[in-house]
Amino acid sequence: MESLRFVLPQSEIPTHWYNVAADLPSPPLPPLGPDGKPATPEQMGVIFPMAILEQEMSTERWIPIPQEVREIYRLWRPSPLVRAARLEAMLGTPAKIYYKYEGVSPAGSHKPNTAVPQAYYNRQAGIRRIATETGAGQWGCSLALACQMFGIEARVYMVKVSYEQKPYRRSMMRAWGAEIFASPSAMTQTGREALARDPDHPGSLGLAISEAVEEAASRADTNYALGSVLNHVILHQTIIGQEAKKQFEMADDWPDVVFAPCGGGSSFGGMAFPFFADNAAGGRNGKPVRLVAVEPASCPSLTRGKYAYDYGDSSGFTPMMKMFTLGHDFTPPGIHAGGLRYHGASPLVSQLYREGLIEAVAVPQLATFEAGVTFARAEGVIPAPESCHAIRAAIDEALRCKQTGEPRTLLFNLTGHGHFDMSSYDRYFAGELEDFEYPREAIEESLRHLPDFA
Numbered sequence: 282m283e284s285l286r287f288v289l290p291q292s293e294i295p296t297h298w299y300n301v302a303a304d305l306p307s308p309p310l311p312p313l314g315p316d317g318k319p320a321t322p323e324q325m326g327v328i329f330p331m332a333i334l335e336q337e338m339s340t341e342r343w344i345p346i347p348q349e350v351r352e353i354y355r356l357w358r359p360s361p362l363v364r365a366a367r368l369e370a371m372l373g374t375p376a377k378i379y380y381k382y383e384g385v386s387p388a389g390s391h392k393p394n395t396a397v398p399q400a401y402y403n404r405q406a407g408i409r410r411i412a413t414e415t416g417a418g419q420w421g422c423s424l425a426l427a428c429q430m431f432g433i434e435a436r437v438y439m440v441k442v443s444y445e446q447k448p449y450r451r452s453m454m455r456a457w458g459a460e461i462f463a464s465p466s467a468m469t470q471t472g473r474e475a476l477a478r479d480p481d482h483p484g485s486l487g488l489a490i491s492e493a494v495e496e497a498a499s500r501a502d503t504n505y506a507l508g509s510v511l512n513h514v515i516l517h518q519t520i521i522g523q524e525a526k527k528q529f530e531m532a533d534d535w536p537d538v539v540f541a542p543c544g545g546g547s548s549f550g551g552m553a554f555p556f557f558a559d560n561a562a563g564g565r566n567g568k569p570v571r572l573v574a575v576e577p578a579s580c581p582s583l584t585r586g587k588y589a590y591d592y593g594d595s596s597g598f599t600p601m602m603k604m605f606t607l608g609h610d611f612t613p614p615g616i617h618a619g620g621l622r623y624h625g626a627s628p629l630v631s632q633l634y635r636e637g638l639i640e641a642v643a644v645p646q647l648a649t650f651e652a653g654v655t656f657a658r659a660e661g662v663i664p665a666p667e668s669c670h671a672i673r674a675a676i677d678e679a680l681r682c683k684q685t686g687e688p689r690t691l692l693f694n695l696t697g698h699g700h701f702d703m704s705s706y707d708r709y710f711a712g713e714l715e716d717f718e719y720p721r722e723a724i725e726e727s728l729r730h731l732p733d734f735a
């Protein structure tokens with residue numbers, strides 16, 4: 282029987298993270314402080330430990346992974362690479378389809394890959410409390426888990442709609458010892474102001490970030506952690522692509538196209554950047570791998586946003602970052618891929634997209650659930666709604682191969698399972714989900730509020 286699963290021994294857990302900043306054609310643009318000047322480590326040090334800030338600014342190609350972090354990675358890594366042969370047969374495509382399954386982590390997604398090192402560096406710096414936000418609950422769970430492992434108190438501001446829709450994500454965070462607040466909350470000035478404006482405010486990721494940053498900035502014992510967007514987060518995720526490359530060698534194959542869902546950009550960067558390293562060096566066997574970020578049509582920061590300096594949160598507490606953005610006060614519609622409802626895309630992903638070195642596509646919600654159900658029926662795994670975006674794009678490519686007869690090799694990042702998203706699947710089955718294309722005027726309106734340094 283032909284092998285379908287490519288599993289590396291634990292000795293192959295990467296020893297270094299890959300830093301794409303070393304291979305960019307032009308240096309990354311710095312984050313800016315409120316005065317429009319590059320934000321200083323002292324300003325950012327109020328909420329981040331110095332080791333993380335060094336990684337954020339580093340242009341070293343390889344950064345060693347601390348042994349203690351690798352020891353924890355052993356609990357679920359290396360994650361499997363799987364050939365989706367049953368999906369190929371179901372589609373009748375000559376394409377070969379592989380997926381890298383990150384849902385094997387205890388929290389059920391790729392997010393612990395960065396939560397663990399972030400908790401580790403904070404603990405090294407003597408921090409005992411971390412505040413963060415969570416949209417869909419994947420990041421909150423991952424940080425709760427990682428903080429538990431390092432004896433840190435985790436405080437999670439969870440976007441109110443998700444808090445109400447996903448009670449079991451809350452239970453998981455509690456099981457790992459975290460405290461959870463529905464955002465907007467009465468705990469912070471930002472939350473109180475939002476509630477005064479609208480007592481039924483549904484919350485947004487940008488607002489929850491503002492609450493967590495406010496708490497971290499106002500207490501010396503508390504730091505802040507972010508689950509995507511920033512350079513160090515993407516750096517930590519590059520173990521995904523590094524493992525995938527070794528697994529393709531085991532399979533004696535190599536991808537022509539790589540897909541990943543793109544919210545803040547960490548699962549895309551984590552998977553795609555190690556392949557980009559080969560592209561930057563002329564491509565393996567002289568042939569570049571196409572790298573495709575897949576975003577929701579209802580929150581299309583790369584495909585319809587503006588490349589500009591903007592804040593990472595809705596209140597403007599974070600430094601300004603040069604990125605593709607829909608505007609920091611853009612409120613995405615309540616689509617069911619909560620982890621993709623973010624107004625911007627990581628500065629590193631944005632820069633590569635701007636320079637034409639990676640591609641992006643936007644897909645509508647209903648088509649993503651259809652792809653997720655097709656995948657579940659062929660391969661068994663029920664994917665997270667965020668991951669369904671990459672599956673949609675991979676299936677579309679496989680169907681194009683069917684038309685042209687090209688036997689391309691496709692890889693996608695199956696970033697998480699959907700076990701806590703079944704109410705969204707139920708709504709899809711009941712015909713209650715809708716597609717939503719954001720009107721151009723609404724995007725233009727929120728882009729009018731970009732900061733002056735845009």
Ligand SMILES: Cc1ncc(COP(=O)(O)O)c(C=O)c1O
Binds near residue numbers: 416668698
């Ligand atoms: C399962 C899953 N995939 C993808 C994402 C998107 O985030 P990012 O773009 O940082 O990978 C999320 C975010 O919460 C997620 O939970």
